[in-house]
Amino acid sequence: MEFLQQLGIAGQNPGVSTGINWINSKGENIVSFSPVDGAKIGAVVSADKASYEQIIAAAGTAFTEWRMWPAPKRGEIVRQVGEALRKYKEPLGKLVSYEMGKSLQEGYGEVQEMIDICDFAVGLSRQLYGLTMHSERPAHRMYEQWHPLGITGIISAFNFPVAVWSWNSALAWVCGNVTIWKPSEKTPLCGIAVQKIVAEVFEKNQVPEGVNCLVQGSREVGEWISNDTRIPLVSATGSTRMGKALAAAVAARLGKSILELGGNNAIIISKEADLDMALIGAVFGAVGTAGQRCTSTRRLIIHESVYETFRDKLVKAYGQLRIGNPLDAQNHVGPLIDTDAVNNYLSAIDQCKQQGGKFIVEGAVLNGTGYESGCYVKPCIAEATNDMAIVQHETFAPILYLMKYSHIDDAIAMHNGVPQGLSSSIMTLNMREAEQFLSHAGSDCGIANVNIGTSGAEIGGAFGGEKETGGGRESGSDAWKAYMRRQTNTINWSTRLPLAQGIRFDL
Numbered sequence: 001m002e003f004l005q006q007l008g009i010a011g012q013n014p015g016v017s018t019g020i021n022w023i024n025s026k027g028e029n030i031v032s033f034s035p036v037d038g039a040k041i042g043a044v045v046s047a048d049k050a051s052y053e054q055i056i057a058a059a060g061t062a063f064t065e066w067r068m069w070p071a072p073k074r075g076e077i078v079r080q081v082g083e084a085l086r087k088y089k090e091p092l093g094k095l096v097s098y099e100m101g102k103s104l105q106e107g108y109g110e111v112q113e114m115i116d117i118c119d120f121a122v123g124l125s126r127q128l129y130g131l132t133m134h135s136e137r138p139a140h141r142m143y144e145q146w147h148p149l150g151i152t153g154i155i156s157a158f159n160f161p162v163a164v165w166s167w168n169s170a171l172a173w174v175c176g177n178v179t180i181w182k183p184s185e186k187t188p189l190c191g192i193a194v195q196k197i198v199a200e201v202f203e204k205n206q207v208p209e210g211v212n213c214l215v216q217g218s219r220e221v222g223e224w225i226s227n228d229t230r231i232p233l234v235s236a237t238g239s240t241r242m243g244k245a246l247a248a249a250v251a252a253r254l255g256k257s258i259l260e261l262g263g264n265n266a267i268i269i270s271k272e273a274d275l276d277m278a279l280i281g282a283v284f285g286a287v288g289t290a291g292q293r294c295t296s297t298r299r300l301i302i303h304e305s306v307y308e309t310f311r312d313k314l315v316k317a318y319g320q321l322r323i324g325n326p327l328d329a330q331n332h333v334g335p336l337i338d339t340d341a342v343n344n345y346l347s348a349i350d351q352c353k354q355q356g357g358k359f360i361v362e363g364a365v366l367n368g369t370g371y372e373s374g375c376y377v378k379p380c381i382a383e384a385t386n387d388m389a390i391v392q393h394e395t396f397a398p399i400l401y402l403m404k405y406s407h408i409d410d411a412i413a414m415h416n417g418v419p420q421g422l423s424s425s426i427m428t429l430n431m432r433e434a435e436q437f438l439s440h441a442g443s444d445c446g447i448a449n450v451n452i453g454t455s456g457a458e459i460g461g462a463f464g465g466e467k468e469t470g471g472g473r474e475s476g477s478d479a480w481k482a483y484m485r486r487q488t489n490t491i492n493w494s495t496r497l498p499l500a501q502g503i504r505f506d507l
Contacts, residue, residue: 001094001098002091003090003091003092003094003095003098004041004042004091004095006088006091007088007091007092007095007193007196007197008193008196009042009095009189009192009193009196010042011042011043012029012042012043012044012045013042013043013044013045013189013192014044014045015027015030015044015045015046015047015188015191015192015214015215015216015217016045016046016047016051016052016054016055016214016215016216017195017199017213017214018054018055018058018059018209018210018213019058019062019195019198019199019202019207019208019209019210019211019212019213020199020202020203020209021209023051023054023055024051025045025046025047025048025050025051026048026050026051027045027046027047027048027051027216027217028045028046029043029044029045029046030043030044030045030046030185030188030216030217030218031043032044032099032186032187032188032189033338034098034099034101034373035100035101035334035335035336035337035338035373035375036097036098036101036325036326036327036334036335036373037325037372037373038372038373038374038375041098041099041189042189044188044189044191044192044216045216046185046216046217046218046221047215047216047217047221049224051215052215052221052224055180055210055213055215056151056180056228056230056231058209058210058213059151059178059179059180059210059211059213060150060151060210060230061208061210062178062208062209062210062211063148063150063151063177063178063210065208066173066176066177066178066207066208066211067147067148067176067177069176071125071126071128071174071175071176072125072126074125074173074174074176075121075122075123075124075125075126075174076122076125076205077173077201077202077205077207078118078121078122078125078170078173078174079118079119079122080201080204080205081118081170081197081198081201082114082115082118082119082122084197084198084200084201085111085114085115085118085197086115088111088193088197089108089111089112089115090108091193092111092162092190092193092194092197093107093108093109093110093111094107094327095107095189095190095193096110096111096161096162096187096190097326097327097334098326098327099161099187099189099190100158100159100161100186100187100190100337101290101292101326101334101335101336101337101375102159102288102289102290102292102326102334103288103289103326103329103331103332103333103334104326104327104328104329105329106288106289106326107326110160110161110162110163111162111163113163113166113167113459114162114163114166116458116459117163117166117167117170117171117459117475118166118170120170120459120460120475120476121170121171121173121174122174124171124174124480125174128146128174128175128480128484130143130144130145130146130486131143131144135490136500137492137498137499137500138494138498139492139493139494139496140490140491140492140493140494140498141490141491141493142488142489142490142491143488143489144486144487144488144489145486145487145489146175146481146484146485146486146487147176147484147485147487148175148176148177148483148484148485149175149177149232149233149256149483149484149485150177150178150230150231150232150233151177151178151179151180151230151231151232151233152168152169152172152177152178152179152180152231152233152234152235152483153179153180153182153225153226153228153231153233153234153235153236154168154169154172154179154180154181154182154234154235154236155182155222155225155234155235155236155237155238155246156181156182156183156184156237157184157237157238158184158186158187158292158337159289159292159293159294159337159396160237160293161183161184161187161190161191162190162191162193162194164237164260164474165181165183165191165194166194167459167463167474167475168235168258168474168483169181169212171474171475171479171480171483172483173211173212174480175480175483175484176484177233177483178210178211178212178213179211179212179213180213180214180215180225180231181212181213181214181215182215182216182217182221182222182225183214183216185216185217185218186337186338188216191214191216192214192216195212195214198212199212222236222246223249226245226246226249226250227249227253229253229255231255232255232256233255233256233257233258233482233483234246234250234255234256234257234258235257235258235259235260235472235474236257236258236259236260237260237261237294238260238261239261239262240261240262240394240419240420240468240469240470242261243259243261243470246259247259247470256482257472258464258470258472258473258474258482259469259470259471259472260294260463260464260465260469260470260472260474261294261420261465261468261469261470262294262394262420262422262468262469263293263294263295263296263298263394263420263422263423263454263465263469264298264299264392264393264394264418264419264420264422265285265295265296265297265298265299265420265422265423265424265425265445265454265455266297266298266299266300266301266414266415266418266424266425266454267281267282267285267297267299267300267301267424267425267426267427267453267454268301268302268405268408268411268412268415268425268426268427268428268437269282269300269301269302269303269306269310269427270303270408270426270427270428270429270430270433271303271305271306272428272429272430272433273306273427273428273429274427274429274451275306275309275310275313277427277451278310278427279310279313279314279317280453281297281425281427281451281452281453281454282297282300282314282400282453283314283317283318283321284453284455284456285297285425285453285454285455286298286379286398286400287318287321287332287333287379287398288455288456289334290333290334290335290336290377290379290397290398291379291395291396291397291398291399292336292337292341292396292397293455294422294423294469295422295423295447295454295455295456295457296396296398296454296455297400297425297453297454297455298391298394298395298399298400298401299386299391299400299401299402299403299415299418300314300400300401300402300403301386301403301404301405301411301414301415302402302403302404302405303404303405303406303411304404304405304406307402307404311360311383311402314361314381314400314402315360315361315381318361318379318381321333321379323366323376323378323379324370324371324376325370333379333398334376335373335375335376335377336375336376336377336396336397337375338375339374339375341375341396341397342365342374342375342377344395344396344397345363345377345395345397345398345399346363346365348390348393348395348397348399349363349380349382349399351389351390352382352384352388352390352391352399352401355384355388355389355390356384356385356388357382357383357384357388357390357401358382358383358384359380359381359382359383360381360382360383360402361378361379361380361381362378362380363377363378363379363380363399364377364378364380365377366378377397377398378398379398379399379400380398380399380400381399381400381401381402382399382400382401382402383401383402383403384401384402384403385403386403386414386417386418387417388401391418392418392419394420408433408436408437412436412437412441412442412443415443416443416444419467419468420465420467420468420469421444421445421446421465421466421467421468421469422445422446422447422464422465422466422469423445423446423447423448423449423454423455423457423465424437424443424445424447424448424449424454425448425449425450425451425452425453425454426443426449426450426451427450427451428450428451429451434450434451437450438450444466444467445465445466445469446462446463446464446465446466446469446471446473447461447463447464447465457475458476459475459476460475460476460477461475461476461477462474462475462476462477462478462479463475463476463479464479
């Protein structure tokens with residue numbers, strides 16, 4: 001395919017890089033098969049322990065130089081990375097779509113997120129502000145400043161194979177950190193393509209070797225990163241189960257972690273909602289990326305007075321969905337990532353039925369021409385109750401659960417009544433309902449929206465959630481602080497040495 005040639009990733013690829021140079025590794029091969037058509041795209045060689053140690057050494061050496069570059073100069077490098085991503089947006093977007101399975105528009109959108117966070121980080125490079133405080137001691141000045149942590153480990157998931165890496169890397173770099181990235185073993189070629197794009201910029205600007213490192217591999221490589229005391233910060237995206245194990249490993253060595261884990265996101269559909277607007281938000285949230293976003297809409301909590309009307313609108317809309325090759329811009333829904341995901345989808349449907357759920361749009365695995373990979377499924381809808389075990393669980397597939405409510409307090413309680421706390425939404429034209437949803441007594445999620453869906457966050461706001469979603473924050477706002485250490489400084493410019501709290505210590 002032409003986009004593979006444009007990105008220089010056709011065939012066999014080394015999977016370990018210190019930024020510009022590639023390292024020989026004796027690790028196992030990771031073969032990438034597209035869920036679109038089942039075809040082999042290419043392969044990468046994963047890291048072994050020796051090549052991993054080379055990466056750590058290069059990153060540590062690079063940090064001592066990179067941290068001394070002025071932050072605006074580091075920002076200039078990130079600006080050029082953004083320009084390079086603009087240049088490669090079309091082929092990289094197609095690769096994301098083909099290797100992961102999301103629609104072509106979503107593939108392009110993911111690369112646009114990378115461009116956007118680069119733009120954000122460029123401005124941030126001149127705004128790494130600290131505070132000045134008044135001292136209680138005369139002729140003293142107190143202030144705080146922020147210093148880079150060192151090596152930032154990034155473990156990303158298959159569903160956003162490049163964007164989440166960029167959220168972390170762009171901020172980490174302008175803050176003065178270096179990065180080591182382990183992409184998902186399900187989308188390894190996206191990692192290779194990005195590494196090559198960034199390498200062009202870094203080589204041209206003589207960026208130290210080791211600022212942007214890549215280590216392909218499976219769970220074992222992630223465990224090396226998690227347990228490595230030389231990596232003070234690990235940012236990881238994935239399942240709640242993975243996050244709990246990683247958090248325990250990092251905390252055991254008193255490291256820091258940023259966790260972006262599971263979501264079980266709901267939209268409350270008020271009786272005073274614009275139902276046509278709500279329909280678009282609900283359908284895209286539920287079926288976009290074939291339900292494989294951490295922000296995908298899993299539950300609709302619908303007021304009883306509009307329940308049947310909205311349910312019928314949903315059923316009609318689902319009947320119009322086009323499922324097929326995501327590189328065809330006419331299709332709404334692509335495949336799941338692999339057959340394991342398909343099996344999880346089928347298992348969730350069975351559990352829902354066993355627990356009393358009633359399907360009003362049946363699910364199925366699609367077969368025949370265009371569906372040879374075995375990864376295409378029908379988005380489905382079930383009437384359910386919030387306390388069902390399967391509803392409490394996040395299934396990474398396009399399964400949508402409907403439930404009724406009669407009072408806004410009950411709707412919010414149902415909304416919050418799951419272990420996860422990532423994204424949330426209410427569709428209403430009632431100001432009081434909207435404000436209640438955003439108040440202390442409202443949504444318990446890290447993201448709460450009014451009259452937009454749960455999916456599709458902008459990079460300007462901090463992204464992340466609460467409860468079993470992990471509590472981490474990435475991307476915009478002041479998320480940059482997680483990549484730095486705070487230092488409080490006091491300067492005495494007097495001729496005496498007074499102590500705080502009025503303590504006297506005379507010699």
